[in-house]
Amino acid sequence: MYKQRSRMVAGLLAALTLGVAGYAAATAPAPRAEVMHWWTSSSESAAVRKFADAYRAVGGTWADTAIAGADQAKAVAINRIVGGNPPTAAQFNTTKQFRDLIDQGVLNNVDDIATRDHWDQLMPQPLLDVIKVQGHFYAVPVDVHMSTWIWYSKAAFKKAGIVKEPATPDELFATLDKLKAAGLIGLAHGGQPWQENILFQAMLANVGGKELYLQVLRDRSPRAINSEAFKRVLLAFKRLQGYVDAGSPNRNWNDATALLINGKAGVQIMGDWAKGEFAAAKQSAGKDFGCIAGLGANVPYLIQGDAFVFPKTKNADAVRAQKLLATTMLAPSAQLEFNKIKGSLPILSNVDVSGMDVCAQAGAAILKEKSRAVGMIEVFLTPDQNGALQDVLTTYWNTRMPVEKAQKEIASALQD
Template sequence: MYKAYAAALGASLLASAAAHAGPTAEVIHWWTSGGESAAVKQVAQAYRAAGGTWIDTAIAGGDQSRAVTINRIVGGNPPTAAQFNTTKQFADIIEQGLLNNVDDIAAQQHWDTMLPQTVVNTIKVKGHYYAVPLNIHMQAWIWYSKAALKKAGVTKEPENINEFFAALDKLKAAGLIPLAHGGQSWQETILFSSLLANMGGREMYLQVLQHRDQRVINSPAFRNVLLAFKRLHSYIDTGSPGRNWNDATSLLIRGKAGFQIMGDWAKGEFNAANMKAGEQFGCIPGLGAQAPYLIQGDVFVFPKTNKPDAVKAQKLLASVVTQPQTQVAFSQLKGSIPMRPDVDASKMDVCAQKGIAIMKDRSRVLGITEVYLSPDQNGQLQDVLTAFWNTNMTVEKAQKSIAAALRDE
């Protein structure tokens, strides 16, 4: 479905840029919300300032964007670069030899020691780096509307799961939406991941997702995580099913909802609405001082090519993306933090400063579900969680189904 469209689109865009001087890069990405669009413009502007021509191919939705990218690569009409996340999303095209490596820039910048190990394990395969990291996102931030919490009489940030539910109850009693949520499977996986990390800590999180320990998955403690996950359903509104994540964030922006559990890309929406962190909205990186920090990020991959002009464009983009000023400018609008730890982040907001401080404690940094699970396992987990969330499935059945989904392949 995407192949014909993608091929025609890519051909027309590249033809229109043929007359321009300098390396020409067609970049496929899914940054289409207000905050995301503003952020990617920073990268485009930096690329143009470096002498390149940027061709923007924005495709709404990560699944759709990745499908177009892969179809074009396989079909022999690849873009210059494409956005993926720091997960196993691009593992197959690496295995098929369809990406150029970026070992030269990785060596120059000492990625082996500079980047978090979770990121290195994802973008380095069989000794070669295949993606250029742009930023770090934390998936399970707890955002809140200060106006909504004040109306409900919530006077302090919750520090554990019991305090969080107590705050949700106060919001419900005040006639507000306690939890803004977009009813989509990937968003429900974020809710689950947040509770698993905040209730189970580092040990249970890794036992369930990385080691897939059947004893732990079938334990009463994991059952309590699932019960808390299902309890959250009682705090969402009837408009939740199918809602986009940024529309859920808008409920906080308008003071109609209290909390949202979402990645720090949500901060880009607050920024676009001219709201200031710590003043109109707040951010909680986890429930408790040692809560795991679940990271992912955005990367650019470079499809395999030997054409000198295309390789030149790829190398220029890789250089631009890894510049400290580009990473800071992007993250300030995207809501993330720079991938490089050596940037000047003094002008970033209080939420970003919290994240940067936490990243210095490597013991708190963990990957998201897609880092530890194969695409099939992750898909099966999402299916179970969404069914449990939306139906009358019992917790016993959900627990057994997750155990089956996470058995070693």
């Protein structure tokens, strides 16, 4: 453990020496940084400690403010920023969640770091489109998450006699049938609106394809939403409900992942943060569990991620802390240490991922096909639009709402 920490510190210091140490050199010791985030699960906590360790390694003081629940954490951050008592840095997703803060002029930009680290060339375009507003960069992305991975338990597949992972939507449903027939939970799911939103996105991407996905979410086209193709997407989404268990309502996502880890369920559709739970349970990708990025060769790879915003402040030490935090979090060694545990990919494409697991390497290879990287749902929708869509999807999932009515209500929810 000591050797690993020494290598991490050495790597970070080497990176800082290559042009990113100016902020650290000017602040000895480096200032205190209060970092607000919602990473509270076991794997998430382990991941964020890597950033904390890296910041302390360059002399900084990391003050951790962890708040359970993303919505709660964001609400507290916004209230503190607006109320004049901001943290040094606050976590948001790399979506439109912090656009109002940009418009209100309460965030510092990080243009100098973005220019220095060549973000325009090295970050995925869908995420750049969110953080760059009117030519300025207002957040520091720290990872790339893909929201709709299909995870499966090798032990459950073996018990059900499944020898080949599904490669099409029809094969996925056939796989779920076999798991159910073997007395297993076909689909491990937590019955919460945001998780149903993920299932919907998975069906829209895998059944509908990239063109329909963009027509529905980016363009919010009533014609596309009311089409027969979109009806098939919604029917596939609702069909998944036949494979969840009675304990599904209000289950946390990591508890659903535990069902795969324990071999009680066969499949989970969830973002790659689930991989952190497998790692915490000492399970290995390709050996104990499998991962499918898409049911077809050209399925869009739906991405978002986590980012930190830096509220404006008159405190010079806080500004220096913000610069050093951004520098530290983007150093290659810290990026690798963090993302290996978090389950995500480094945000900069020039970070060597050859030492990461097979799922991460598969994702990195797909990202090189720039046309396949598409923003997940909140990249295109405002929080209000996304909330309205989630309301419709959850009602459709949990009631006998006719699919045609769901189409009409989705069209209404997505209009400005």
